[in-house]
Amino acid sequence: MADNTPTAGPGNGLAAREPILSVRDLRVEFRTSRGIVRAVAGVSFDLRPGETLGLVGESGSGKSVTCLSLMRMIPHGAGRIASGQVILNGRDILTIPDKEMRTVRGREIGMILQDPMTSLDPLFIVGEQVRETLRVDEAEGKHRSGWDRVVGLLEMVRIPGAKSRVKAYPHQMSGGMRQRVVAAIALSSEPAVLIADEPTTALDVTIQVQFLDLLKSIQDERHLAMILVTHDLSIVARNCDRVAVMYAGRIVETASTVDLFEKPQHPYTRALLQSVPRLGEFPETLPTIEGQPPDLTNLPAGCPFQPRCPVAMEICKDNPPPVRVHGPAHSSLCWVDALPGEPAQAAAQVPVAAGEVRP
Amino acid sequence: MTTAERSTAAATEPLLEVTNLVRHYPVKSGLLQRTVAHVHAIDGVSFSIARGETFGLVGESGCGKTTTARQVLLVERPPEGMVTFAGRDLATLKGRELRRHRRDVQAVFQDPYSSLNPRMRVRDILMEPMVVHGMYDRGRRRERVGDLLRIVGLNPHSADLYPHQFSGGQRQRVAIARALALEPKLIVLDEPVSALDVSIRAQVLNLLRDIQKNLGISYLLIAHDLASVAQASHRVAVMYLGRMVEMAPSRPLVTEPLHPYTKGLFAAALPPDPRLARQLPAIQGEIPSPINPPSGCRFRTRCPAVMDICSQAAPVWKEVKPGHFVECHLY
Known part of the structure; x- marks a missing residue:
């Protein structure tokens, strides 16, 4: 066990x-x-x-x-x-x-997507983008917004020199740092x-x-x-x-x-x-x-993996597999x-x- | 650095020989577009590829692996250093010789969705290079389309289809067939499987290996995935910030890596085993900017074994064991 x-x-x-x-x-x-x-x-x-x-x-x-x-x-x-x-x-x-x-x-529910370059707006400094999500919350009286909290979030995702990095644009950061900003935004509302x-x-x-x-x-x-x-x-x-x-x-x-x-x-x-x-x-x-990945518009009646399966049996063709x-x-x-x-x-x-x- | 080439050149005359290649790109700024700095994309790279050999180049973004490929493909002429291919110096190629080189060296790129023209049928995609280079007559070109599709494991009838009617793996096969159309001697494979699904990657790598066995082509394989490069290559070089830091036949490189960066890359190439994967430490820090690379050894800012000398002097490229080269003050 x-x-x-x-x-x-x-x-x-x-x-x-x-x-x-x-x-x-x-x-x-x-x-x-x-x-x-x-x-x-x-x-x-x-x-x-x-x-x-x-x-x-x-x-x-x-x-x-x-x-x-x-x-x-x-x-x-x-x-x-x-x-x-x-x-x-x-x-x-x-x-x-x-x-x-x-x-x-x-x-x-927070979400982080694959490409930090498309999740972030290239025209705004990253601090502003973090603060924007906090403002949405602030309207409901949950948090006081402000740069202190923005800096705190960037520190949480361990961006070195967070105090000065809040003013950086996304293109001035490396891919890894950008993805940390995305994580900070996703986690800002806990x-x-x-x-x-x-x-x-x-x-x-x-x-x-x-x-x-x-x-x-x-x-x-x-x-x-x-x-x-x-x-x-x-x-x-x-x-x-x-x-x-x-x-x-x-x-x-x-x-x-x-x-x-x-x-x-x-x-x-x-x-x-x-x-x-x-x-x-x-x-x-x-x-x-x-074989090739399955064509979702044209799946076999039985097990979808059956056409590529090395151990497929007759039953697999027409009958959906059991748990x-x-x-x-x-x-x-x-x-x-x-x-x-x-x-x-x-x-x-x-x-x-x-x-x-x-x- | 010439010893690097000599060891492989001893066995057979190398097909491609790159000696002390340097490529700096200017960084321009301001109203007058003055050059304010240079990106040190590659800074003294040397290697050779024998006929029928697969040479792997591994490294992270900004290490210079694609810049190296651009010089070999003659997308750019190398301003410093020398590249010779089948005995010809690429810096001075003109006219017929240049066209000959463009036939002899072909490329397969990462994304088969953007490297194939969506408005062309596969038949036309495969025929275009033959038409451009005036190879074969019309009837022979048609036959060759069928042959090429068979070589890459596609049905010859698929010549009438458009790229969107294929899956990613099949598209990459079409791209390989196009690269083979002109009977090249060297194919530059730039991340040829990274855009493909895991289950399809091995199919394409096996296909490339079979083609090499049958046709005796050489490959320059560029990728960031150490495990698959090591499996697919005869020799592998590891690059970091424009420098080659280690080069060896793939088996010793994997079993006895010498450079701390190579060792770090191995730790980052997580094994598919939960008990092992959780124990591996990460390389700390970020890749420094190639505009202003660190003094001395370029890896010293992230190196776990850094010493005083590393910031003062650049390490020398040494052959530590036969065929196994490394650039590090530890050796």
């Missing part, structure tokens, strides 16, 4: 804590000229204070759309949340009025949940690690619940307590980080882990996942690897423990 909890980070001993965010059977659709794209096709997970959930997947897997749905920021007209619940602090934020949702964004969507992809490798470590220490101080979206399994290994692997809009496997890396169950997770290049290994041919439970917080969505002697349908009906991630 001890092995099931990650060895580091605030995830330890959190199993009993109530989730702050529960997503249930979320479905998001986009209308395109080639038909309806089900970008998110039934995603459920829980997030507890102080823990980091990694959402891993390739482009088109639905990880970013899932995050945008949590903020209700799916572009109008093109897409819509078809069904599901997003329960934050006990209420379903998919049903609250738009005006109320505006206070949820920023105040209860949200309980932080969504970081590929926060380090645009940064240099040595700066990536620095930024991830910064997020981790802020998280520890504030007991922040975090969703870390990434395509990079190495980042998951360093920073996440639990992982959900997404493919074609579904969570195909979820587990504690250590379990996922040491006992991967889904054929896609295994293939993904094998395709990460490891330093010091020199294989004759690199392990690959054959398989491999351990207390470890499950996958697959026909293969049935526990010996246990029929697939039975496994699918194992009740999901409260607070567990479900594919």
Whole structure:
């Protein structure tokens, strides 16, 4: 059991804590000229204070759309949340009025996006951009604004010489420092949940690690619940307590980080882990996942990974895979690897423990 | 620094030889656009690439890896230092010889979404370089389109499609096919897989390796991802702020890295293993500005093993073990 909890980070001993965010059977659709794209096709997970959930997947897997749905920021007209619940602090934020949702964004859920150059306005000094978010709060009488607080926020994200850097324009800062400003803005209203969507992809490798470590220490101080979206399994290994692997809009496997890396169950997770290049290994041919990423307008009736799956069976073609439970917080969505002697349908009906991630 | 070339040149005549290349870009300011400073993009870089060899260049932004590629591709003429390709000095190439060089050296770039013209069919994308260089007759060009698509693992029928009808990985295959159209001797691969999904990267790297085996092409592979560069290259050089700090065959570079920066890059190339990944320390500090690089050793401001001498004298490029070069006061 001890092995099931990650060895580091605030995830330890959190199993009993109530989730702050529960997503249930979320479905998001986009209308395109080639038909309806089900970008998110039934995603459920829980997030507890102080823990980091990694959402891993390739482009088109639905990880970013899932995050945008949590903020209700799916572009109008093109897409819509078809069904599901997003329960934050006990209420379903998919049903609250738009005006109320505006206070949820920023105040209860903060967000950091990939490219700090596009998140920041190039025409304003960074201090002004941090203060702007504080003003929105001030109108509601929550904080007194002012440069002291702006400087304090930049110090929190460890920008050296914060006092003088408040007057810098975004282009006068390095990528790593810009992303820290974005983090300061996202955290300025002290949200309980932080969504970081590929926060380090645009940064240099040595700066990536620095930024991830910064997020981790802020998280520890504030007991922040975090969703870390990434395509990079190495980042998951360093920073996440639990992982959900997404493919074609579904969570195909979820587990504690250590379990996922040491006992991967889904054929896609295994293939993904094998395709990460490891330093010091020199294989004759690199392990690959054959075929192309799925076409979301034209998915097979059964398992979406079946056309590329090395162990696909006849049943996978036409029948959606069942949920398989491999351990207390470890499950996958697959026909293969049935526990010996246990029929697939039975496994699918194992009740999901409260607070567990479900594919 | 000439020993660097000699060791590889000994076995076979190098295809590309870069000697003491320097490139500074002026920084202009004010109403009169006076030059107020220089960006030291590359400051004395030397290496060579043999026929059929993959040479990897690794480093973070601003280290000069793309600037180096620009000189090799003759996007710019190197003002200082020497680049020779197949025995020809690139500084003086003109007319036929210059056109010959542009055929012999091709490039594949990072983003297959912006490097292919969205209004052209794949057939025309692949034929254009042959037409421009007047290679082959019409019938042979058509045949070659099919051959090229087969080489990169695409269906010859896809010649009639447009780039948007392909996935990212397939587009990068089209870009590779276009680079192969003129039967080049060297392809500059600038971050060829970083824009692709993890599961597709290995497919493209394997394809590049197969093409090299069959056609004997050389590659200059530029990337920031140490693990995949080491796997795909015969030799690797690590660059930092315009200088080459270490160069070795990829196996010794990975198993016994010498330079503190190389070691730091290794720690940043997090292993996909949660128990290991959490123990690795980060390199501290930011990359200094290349306009005003630190005196002495350029890495000293971030180096965990910094000594007094590092700020006073620039370290010398040394061959520490056969074929393994490093520029550091520790050695």
